[in-house]
Amino acid sequence: MTRPESPGIAVIRQIDPQLADLIAAEERRQADVIRLIASENYVSSAVLAATGSVLTNKYSEGYPGKRYYQGQQYIDGVEQLCIDRAKGLFGAEHANVQPYSGSPANLAVYLAFCEPGDTIMGMALPAGGHLTHGWNVSITGKFFRAVQYGVRKDTGRVDLDEVRELARKEKPKLLFAGGTAIPRTIDFAAYAEIAREVGAIFVADIAHIAGLVAGGAHPSPVPHADVVSSTTHKTLRGPRGGLLLSKEKHAKAIDRAVFPGLQGGPHNHTTAALAVALAEAAQPTFKDYAHQIVANARAMAAGLLERGFDLVSGGTDNHLILVDLTSKGVAGKPLAVALEAAGIVCNYNSVPFDPRKPFDPSGIRLGAAAVTSRGMKEAEMRQVAAWIDEVAQAPADAARHARIAGEVRELCARFPAPGLPA
Secondary structure (H helix, E strand, O other): OOOOOOHHHHHHHHHOHHHHHHHHHHHHHHHHOEEOOOOOOOOOHHHHHHHOOHHHHOOOOEEOOEEOOOOOHHHHHHHHHHHHHHHHHHOOOEEEOOOOOHHHHHHHHHHHHOOOOOEEEEEOHHHOOOHHHOOOOOHHHHOOEEEEEOOOOOOOOOOHHHHHHHHHHHOOOEEEEOOOOOOOOOOHHHHHHHHHHHOOEEEEEOOOOHHHHHOOOOOOOOOOOOEEEEEOOOOOOOOOOEEEEEOHHHHHHHHHHHHHHHOOOOOHHHHHHHHHHHHHHOOHHHHHHHHHHHHHHHHHHHHHHHOOOEEHHHOOOOOEEEEEOHHHOOOHHHHHHHHHHOOEEOEEEOOOOOOOOOOOOOEEEEEOHHHHHOOOOHHHHHHHHHHHHHHHHOOOOHHHHHHHHHHHHHHHHHOOOOOOOO
């Protein structure tokens, strides 16, 4: 049966059939596979519509009421609506909704509070941190003196006593919490206490867990952090963009760092799509979704543990599972390739203290947000764990992969993806 395409593809096909075919193929792929990449999700039709609206035609340097171009009366309303919704949803004193994505949002924090060469502190990338928290290949590790904390080898968790000891020794200007591969609850209050003790600005990066925070499925950093940075397209289920929340006393520094410090005009169509996503996140059903994400991740983790997989930290408290495949005799990259052939898409990922190189690491990273957006629950997660185990037992068995891919398509047909034609 031929799957219907989104109406916009037909419009594109009139001008650019080659691109239309590629978009249509990606649409079918997103409909027919189980997406376990922790930084991906499905947005609603309303978010998609706002992203593709005429707001992309308008240029708007500055902020609402203080623009450098005329014709902003409606754009100002869009951005102010988005700001107000962000502040209301997260309980923040100030919100800047202009960052183009998460990395520019973090760079704005550096520009607001640091000079080149200042000491900053964040979680090391191999332990689960983010490039922009001072890792050596990032501009943040080249322009600033970065010191890094990790996790304990025996638990796979952050030891906050070790973080405190390092902070006392190094006296960082900025202290980051958060990252890209942290499966456990982050104790924001404890980080804030450490930051206060050493005189640091405390930045909570909640790019991965913003939707869980908004839905009450993870503690909020807003009461504790000087600045909260985030992407908007992961668990928050919005467009690809960035967000900064802060105390009012830091509002001017943050705003000046975003514009004119780092960016020109904001992407107004993205701002509008974020406003839609924030309105959706304020609905009671979003809380159900956020808590179901955690329940689904835990069910998948339990299924993997039952089948002898080693999970970093032993499990998960959020949307994310980090699997160490060492005991399974297969590396992360070949298993990720095999899983994709079987209709299950994840990413290979380093694990703490990984002896292998980042492009051929020992682990895979799994996330439960996208499958939860499709309406899948614990029973489906247990089936996914069983399929992952089947593939791991025979990563070169193409016939097995093809059979599982067919079963995956049948499951996906029962749970249509939001925003895609049924």
